[in-house]
Amino acid sequence: MLELLFLLLPVAAAYGWFMGRNSVKHKELKGRASITRNLSSGLNFLLTDQEDKAIEQLLELLDIEAATIETYLALANLFRRKGDWDKAIRIHEKLHQLKLPKPQAQQIQFELAKDYFSAGLYDRAEKLLVTLVKSPSLGEAALKQLFSIFIATHxxxxxxxxxxxxxxxxxxxxxxxxxxxxxxxxxxxxxxNITLIAELAERYPAAIRPKYELAQQAIQVNEKALAKSALLYIAEHKPQWAADILPLLQQCNLAGEEWYQLLSHLANKHNNITATVLLAAWLSEHGSATAAEQFLLDKLTQQPSIRLFQQLLQIRQQQSAPAAEVLSSVKELVNAYLDKKSLYGCRNCGFKTRKHYWLCPSCQQWETVEPVGGIDGR
Structure with missing residues (x-):
């Protein structure tokens, strides 16, 4: 009898293990069924436009299951894009309270900071972003978001x-x-401080503004050589800015040949309209009106432009007194047309304006608003 009991022990152990395993599975299945019911209920609330109830229902799941965080992030981002910042904040704040791996926790912190920024809660957003600046994966994005806050608050x-x-x-x-x-x-x-501006111009060569500001300050204190150097750098690396820098360069006492070479380079290599107009004026003054007129006609054939046509009218007015009155009427019409055209455009978002902005009012990007090219451009 005793031997029989020993033989039954393994059977009893196996039975106990089997029943225990089934019990665990049953609990898991029950938990999953509960999650599924809550999730389905939450989605139903969303589909019936009961968003507040939906959020409450879905947030309850976070206490049970944190494996679906990506779903919640997507939902919160959807609310933020719709302008429902309070709903996005509630979801991200709930996620932020969970104990998660560092990369995931930092991503949620960054998303919450963006919610605060969108809602105008700049101090809260800044507080979260400051701790992310040294993050290998989010440091650059955190800096950009911080700079957006500084722009908004000046x-x-x-x-x-x-x-x-x-x-x-x-x-x-x-x-x-x-x-x-x-x-x-x-x-x-x-x-x-002209010295500080010069340091910025040297430290950040990709930026145009420090050199432009340096040139303006240098001209005011009669340091023409310094201004000339800064403006020639812009002309070489950003020829599209010629419309703004050439009038300043005219104040820098460039030698006649140097001025001619610069205008020729910008007009012929980069097809810059302002440089072409100034070169035609130079040819008319130092050569002949006929040479200037032919130069403009050739350019107009290659590159149709209202401003080149305007300059051609002016030269022909000076050449022919009988035609001056007729041409004057045409020139007035051209001037009226150009007075309504945009002088600057943002290469990033397409914003158009007659006034220059270093910071685009539309997309909030620095130095993207440039002189406009094309048939109406400069």
Missing amino acids: EWSKAKQYSAAVDATNSRSLRIAQANMQIEAQKQSSDT
Whole structure:
């Protein structure tokens, strides 16, 4: 009998293991069924436009199951895009309370900061972003979001404390933003320092504004050589800005041949309208009106432009007194047409304006608003 009991022990153990396993499976299945019911209920609320109830129902699942976080992130981002920032914030705040792996926790923190920014809660957003600046994966994005806050609040001086972090990235746009905001900080304090602007121009060669501001300041204090150097750098690396820099270069006492070579380079290699107009005027003054007229006719054949036609009218007015009155009427019509055209356009979002902005009012990007080209451009 005792031997029989020993033989039955393995059977009893096996039975106990089998029943225990089934019990665990039963609990798992019950838990999953509960999650499925809650999820289905939440989705039904969404489909029937009962979003508040849907959020409450779905957030309850976070206490049970954190494996579906990507779904919640997608839902919160959808609310943010729709402008329902309070709903996005509630979801992200709930996610932020969970104990998650660091990369996932930081991503949720970054999304919550974007919610706060969208809702105008800049101080809360900044507090979250500051701790993400050193993150290997999110550092650059956090810096860009921080700079968006400084732009919104006009706290330009705050950008300077992140100079080292910006230099550690490969972001060209961040360097341009850093240079512009430091210049804005100087203007805000009414302490424009030509030495500091020169340092910014050297430190951030991708940015146009430091060199442009440096040239303007240098002209005011009669340092024409410094202004000339800065403007020629822009002409070489950003020829599309010729419409704005050539009038400044005319104040820098360029030698006749040097001025001619610069205009020829911009007009013939880069097809710049302003340079072509100024070159035609130079030819008319130093050569002959006939040569200037032929030059413009050739250019108009290759590159139709209202402004080149305007210059051609002016030269023909000077050549022919009898035709001057008729041409004057045509010129007035052309001038009226051009007076309504945009002078600048944002290469990033397409915003058009007659006034120049260093920061695009539409897409909030620095140095993307440039002189317009094309048939109506400069």
